[in-house]
Every structure is written in C-alpha cells, then in structure tokens.
Amino acid sequence: MKEILNIQKQLLPDLMDTMKKRYTILHHILVSGMVGRRTLAVSLNTTERILRAEVDFLKEQGLIEVEAAGMRISAAGRQLLESIEPIVKDLFGLTELEERIRSHFGLKQVVIVPGDSDASPHTKKELGRAGAAVLRKLVAEDETIAVTGGSTMAEVAYHLAATTSLKGCWFVPARGGLGESLELQANTIASTMAKKTGARYRLLHVPDHLGEEAYQSLMQDDSIAEIIQFIRRARMVVHGIGEAMVMARRRKVDRETTEILRQDGALAEAFGYYFDRQGNILHKMPTVGLRIEDIHQMDAVIGIAGGKSKGEAIVSVLRHGHEDVLITDEAAALEIVHHLSS
Structure with missing residues (x-):
C-alpha cells in the first residue's frame, strides 16, 4: 500500500x-x-x-x-x-511521526491528528474525537475511569457517542475542581461521560487546591475519605497536560510558589504535579484526589494535549515515564520531535 x-x-x-x-x-x-x-x-x-x-x-x-x-x-x-x-x-506524514514518538518514549500507542489546536478549534474537536475513540477501545468491563478537567477533556466527553455502552463502568474525577468554569470541571466531564455511555459516576465536591491545614481537615471527613478511596481504585485515567506557568495562573497559585516554579524550570503540569525538562516532579499542590503513586499503578494512562505551545510540556510529562497512550496534534508532535535531543 x-x-x-x-x-x-x-x-x-x-x-x-x-x-x-x-x-x-x-x-x-x-x-x-x-x-x-x-x-x-x-x-x-x-x-x-x-x-x-x-x-x-x-x-x-x-x-x-x-x-x-x-x-x-x-x-x-x-x-x-x-x-x-x-x-x-x-499522506500527511503522520504515521511515521507517531511511530517515532511511540518508540522513543516506549509508549503503547501514539495518535496524531492533523493541524494545530492553538490555531484551530476544529483540531481541538478532532483531539476530542480521537480521545473518545481510544477510550472506547481500551476500556475494560466494569472499569473505573478517572478523568481530569479542561477544554480538551470536555471535547472528549462531547464526542463519546451515546451508542457506546459502558454499563457497569464508573467515571470519577481525578481530583477536586470547584472554582473552575463549571463546564471544564472534572466533575462535569465525568458525569457527562457517564450519562452518554450508560455508565455510573461519583463526584468530588472539593476545591482543586487547598492549604495544608484545610487538606488535612478534609481528609478526616469520612464521606470525603470514602470517595477518595473509590477514585484511587481507578485502573484507567484520561488526562490533559498543561504548560506550568499557564496552569499556575489558572489555578491561582500564590506568587511565591509561582516564582519558585519558574526558577526551578517547571515546564508542565498534570494532576496538580509540576514537572521539569527531565520529567522530574518539582512541586505537588495539596490536591484531593489521585496521587502520582496511584497513577503509576494503573493499567492505562492516556494523555491528551495539543497545540504547538504545549510541545515541550508534553515532552516533560512523557519523560516522567508513566504514560501509555499519547493523543496529540501535528503541531505539538513536530515540537516534541524537535525537543527529543535537548
């Protein structure tokens, strides 16, 4: 062929x-x-x-x-x-690009869609469609699937067809998220995915970032502790990847912590963790939900992010070494390849 x-x-x-x-x-x-x-x-x-x-x-x-x-x-x-x-x-030269990234990072699968999410809303929609297709393909019977928030994840939820039956499965938010736009919260995305597929869902009504005292207090609450334990039993997680400084502003991280992240060379954020160029964890926000050790033990970790501006951040998370599947766009993929030797 x-x-x-x-x-x-x-x-x-x-x-x-x-x-x-x-x-x-x-x-x-x-x-x-x-x-x-x-x-x-x-x-x-x-x-x-x-x-x-x-x-x-x-x-x-x-x-x-x-x-x-x-x-x-x-x-x-x-x-x-x-x-x-x-x-x-x-024809678009994406097959070779997918294999190059997959083999370099030892991933199970890489899916690249044409275009640049930074410049085209259509490309972001296509990222969502590709993410929904991979989720449907990989999900197991009676699976618990954790999902994060964000605009790309909202597109994944939108493109999950109602004809896809995931009865017996549960969708849960990977972390708290009150304070964000409602439609972009992990709670909203988890419930949308469940309703579209006939699955069930559980929600976590706590803020995304907490002070240490508030965090410890919440963890003593029996109902909060029970839902967190349920979330941490998830065997699949579908998550976005953000640029560190952009996410620090969006999450309203205090100025002192933001400056420390900048000085330490933070490039990426995922799950409330900030990563440097080599994929090392620089900082963890006190977040209620999945911990990095939970993610390391999962059967399937699916990262979805696109746009030329996110290329270096995606490399940072991939170098951490616990992704199984990457779904990205052409512009981000070209940036990823550009940074492979750096």
Missing part, C-alpha cells in the same frame, strides 16, 4: 491534493456535526464559491446530507472516513 501511495504521489500529485482536500472537508463536517457552508468556508480558509463545487460532488457521492440548517456527514461518509484514515495519515 505504501509503495502504491509513493507512486501516486510522483505520477499523480494533483490526485493526492484533491484527496487531501476532500478528506479535510468531510472531516470538518464530521467533527462539526452540522455546519453551514459559510462557516465551513471560514474554517477551511477558502471561499464559498470554491467550496460549493466540492460540496456538490460529495453530496452526489452520497457522502454528505445537505439540509436547510446546513450539512452533515452521511453513514456512507462516516464509513469512508474510517476506512481511509490510515491512508490519509500516510
């Missing part, structure tokens, strides 16, 4: 360009659910006139359905996208 693709690239480069273009249009429609032609043209940085011919072709082929409210992918279009995804990854 790869040899045929290489021949086609040399002899029929225009055909490859057309295939990429039509795949990208179909893919945008899939991830958007329902989208108007004008909105789609803006997302693809093209004109409605140019897009009209392609939309007409896709409609004639039965790959999309056009209604007054906009366009949606058809069952045939969805099936086509699934079947040609490996070919398209080769």
Whole structure:
C-alpha cells in the first residue's frame, strides 16, 4: 500500500491534493456535526464559491446530507472516513511521526491528528474525537475511569457517542475542581461521560487546591475519605497536560510558589504535579484526589494535549515515564520531535 501511495504521489500529485482536500472537508463536517457552508468556508480558509463545487460532488457521492440548517456527514461518509484514515495519515506524514514518538518514549500507542489546536478549534474537536475513540477501545468491563478537567477533556466527553455502552463502568474525577468554569470541571466531564455511555459516576465536591491545614481537615471527613478511596481504585485515567506557568495562573497559585516554579524550570503540569525538562516532579499542590503513586499503578494512562505551545510540556510529562497512550496534534508532535535531543 505504501509503495502504491509513493507512486501516486510522483505520477499523480494533483490526485493526492484533491484527496487531501476532500478528506479535510468531510472531516470538518464530521467533527462539526452540522455546519453551514459559510462557516465551513471560514474554517477551511477558502471561499464559498470554491467550496460549493466540492460540496456538490460529495453530496452526489452520497457522502454528505445537505439540509436547510446546513450539512452533515452521511453513514456512507462516516464509513469512508474510517476506512481511509490510515491512508490519509500516510499522506500527511503522520504515521511515521507517531511511530517515532511511540518508540522513543516506549509508549503503547501514539495518535496524531492533523493541524494545530492553538490555531484551530476544529483540531481541538478532532483531539476530542480521537480521545473518545481510544477510550472506547481500551476500556475494560466494569472499569473505573478517572478523568481530569479542561477544554480538551470536555471535547472528549462531547464526542463519546451515546451508542457506546459502558454499563457497569464508573467515571470519577481525578481530583477536586470547584472554582473552575463549571463546564471544564472534572466533575462535569465525568458525569457527562457517564450519562452518554450508560455508565455510573461519583463526584468530588472539593476545591482543586487547598492549604495544608484545610487538606488535612478534609481528609478526616469520612464521606470525603470514602470517595477518595473509590477514585484511587481507578485502573484507567484520561488526562490533559498543561504548560506550568499557564496552569499556575489558572489555578491561582500564590506568587511565591509561582516564582519558585519558574526558577526551578517547571515546564508542565498534570494532576496538580509540576514537572521539569527531565520529567522530574518539582512541586505537588495539596490536591484531593489521585496521587502520582496511584497513577503509576494503573493499567492505562492516556494523555491528551495539543497545540504547538504545549510541545515541550508534553515532552516533560512523557519523560516522567508513566504514560501509555499519547493523543496529540501535528503541531505539538513536530515540537516534541524537535525537543527529543535537548
């Protein structure tokens, strides 16, 4: 298959360009659910006139359905996208990139989607779709799945299809999170995932970061202690990865601690832990929820993060050495490869 693709690239480069273009249009429609032609043209940085011919072709082929409210992918279009995804990854050069990162860090799987989440909301949606697909594939029967908060994780929850039945499973927040935007809290994401899949969920109604005295006090509460023990029995965790200084501001970390993190070279944050360039833990916030030792003992640790700006932070977490699966985008993947020798 790869040899045929290489021949086609040399002899029929225009055909490859057309295939990429039509795949990208179909893919945008899939991830958007329902989208108007004008909105789609803006997302693809093209004109409605140019897009009209392609939309007409896709409609004639039965790959999309056009209604007054906009366009949606058809069952045939969805099936086509699934079947040609490996070919398209080769066309975009992503298969080789996935294997390079996977082998360097000893991961079980790397999934790279085209684009840059920093520049395109569509790419972040695709990260969510890819994350949902991996979760469905790896989840075991009667599993307890811990999830963190954040905008990318909210996209994962959105793309978990209601047709996916995970009855017998539990979704739980990996840590407390009151104070964040409600829709981005781990509690909200855990409950959304459970409701979409027929699973059950438990919530943790405590702040994300606490003073040491408040932390110790909460840990003495029987009801809080019981839910924390339940969360720590999770065998799978799906989590985001943040830039250290960005997350310190978002979590309202005090100025003194933030300056210490900066001086110590903190690059990444995950689970309330801050990591340096080599993947060493520099600092842990007093967080109610999963501890790093719980994560180290899990069957599946799935990290999801994208955007060129997060490339170095992702490397930092991967060097810590306890990720199993990475789901990222093309821009972040290129940054990861750039930092492999540093």
